[in-house]
Amino acid sequence: MDFATDVPPYVAKPLELLPFRALMLAPARVGDPASARALARPYRDVAARLTEWIEQGRAIADSAPALYLHEYTAAGLTVRGLVGALAMSRRTASRADRAVWPHEGIHPEQAGELAERMYQMELNPAPILLVHHGDPELRALLADVTRAEPEWRYLDRSGHRQRIWAIRDVDVLARIATLLGGTRCLLADGHHRYAAYLRLQQEHPGTAWDAGLAMLVDQVDTPLFLGAIHRTLPGTTLEDLVAAAREAGADVTTDERRRALGALDSTHLVLTDGTSWHTVSPVDLDRDAAVSWLHQRVLPLLPVPPRRIEHHHNVEDTLAATSDSSPAVLLPSPDFEQVRALVESGGLLPEKATSFQPKPSLGALMRPMTDE
CATH class of the missing domain: 3.30.1760 (Conserved hypothetical protein from pyrococcus furiosus pfu- 392566-001, domain 2)
Known part of the structure; x- marks a missing residue:
């Protein structure tokens, strides 16, 4: 049996989610399995293919960089999280300084394949999922954001309700950055993509690959369901x-x-x-x-x-x-606090130990590297 035991490096505090200019599939195509062909082989053609889809109205490029507050409802569960470009260039071995805590090992060859695929696509096609206990002030600030009309609101092809707010106000972005600085979060889903982000950052420092697309969910506010595998x-x-x-x-x-x-x-x-x-x-x-x-x-x-x-x-x-x-x-469903305590004490769960659900629909928010 080939167990995944390699642990990718730890991103160091302060946690930074940076604005980016999102690329989205058109609402009628979000969550449609057929839309995956836009991201299919040959991967070097994906950037040109998506540009063509934008011209045809099958995809949308946002007009300016933003942090995005993304809310989606699936199977009766509503999840809301901040989506941004997670800064990856600072690493640490110190437990006290870790901003992102993986809880599973990875296969390095699989992470390498994903890194090469994203590099050819010039795209982060989906966010990794991060989970934390948010600061009450941050929770209140984001609740204020949701009182405005979302820039995008629709029911996607898989029946999930989508609402997305673009946060561009300089003062609001600065306050979010301050409140996120000391955050420590659990990497809930996307361990191999996280490792691929780190590899791309190491191979292409000083470029857009210094960051990777991430969604940060407040487990106190709109918790993801944690199921067994x-x-x-x-x-x-x-x-x-x-x-x-x-x-x-x-x-x-x-x-x-x-x-x-x-x-x-x-x-x-x-x-x-x-x-x-x-x-x-x-x-x-x-x-x-x-x-x-x-x-x-x-x-x-x-x-x-x-x-x-x-x-x-x-x-x-x-x-x-x-x-x-x-x-x-x-197996029984794991307990979030048990998983977090285990990881923060230096432990690691076996590969595919947890299932955080629901995940965002395919194509709701993507991050092109060609704009940065």
């Missing part, structure tokens, strides 16, 4: 998985399906091959995330390692991929 393990057996869990010090109980699924909470996991069901209660799980316990304590004890680890974002998809030769591990 479940596993199936082709090449092992449920019997070996149960034995490894017991050897790791867990209490394992055989249950019927309904009771097992009902027991899935912050202190329990579920193991199944689709026929037999087992509830797992690890020791001292309150001091560790369930997914870390699985990867660090259980999987190394398997007599035959799985051929690979497959990841699934919901129980239904997990069970559809489950069989006697590919047992499943159903």
Whole structure:
């Protein structure tokens, strides 16, 4: 198994979100999977392709740089965050000085591929997601912004409601910069893109690549939903998985399906091959995330390692991929405060340990590098 254990460098305080001139797909094309062809191979043609789309009315280029307050509603959840160009040139090893805290490892080769792709596209196609507990004054300031009419307001092709305000007032931007300076935030989604940003900054210092597109969400104000990512393990057996869990010090109980699924909470996991069901209660799980316990304590004890680890974002998809030769591990949803505390104490979660949802729709806000 190829575990992602490399940790990209840490961006140092002060946290800076810089104005940029956004490129957006036309409202009728935001969230449309077919719109992805604008960002498809050959990547060197993407900048020219988007220019053509602007001329055809299929994309929009903003008239001037701004920070953007982006609010979207999906599946009944409303998320609002500041979108800007995250300054990446300052690095630190000191915990006290870290502005951005990754919580998963990365595969360097995958980050390198993404960096090369963005460089050829001359574009940050989507923001990474950062999460923090915002300053109350910043929260109030952004609430004032939302009282004005948004520059863009529409229902996109995926049914998500979009509202976007462009913040250009010099005094407001200066106050936002001051309030963000001491912020420390968790990198919620986009670890490989974050690592790609850092690589591009290192390779092209003093250029637009000194920054990368990011969205900063206040988890107190409009929290992202933090869900589990479940596993199936082709090449092992449920019997070996149960034995490894017991050897790791867990209490394992055989249950019927309904009771097992009902027991899935912050202190329990579920193991199944689709026929037999087992509830797992690890020791001292309150001091560790369930997914870390699985990867660090259980999987190394398997007599035959799985051929690979497959990841699934919901129980239904997990069970559809489950069989006697590919047992499943159903994991509880992580707790945001537990994840943050673990990361800030120097810990790291396994790859694909968390699912922060909902994410922004494709094409809502992009950052072209050709304007800077």
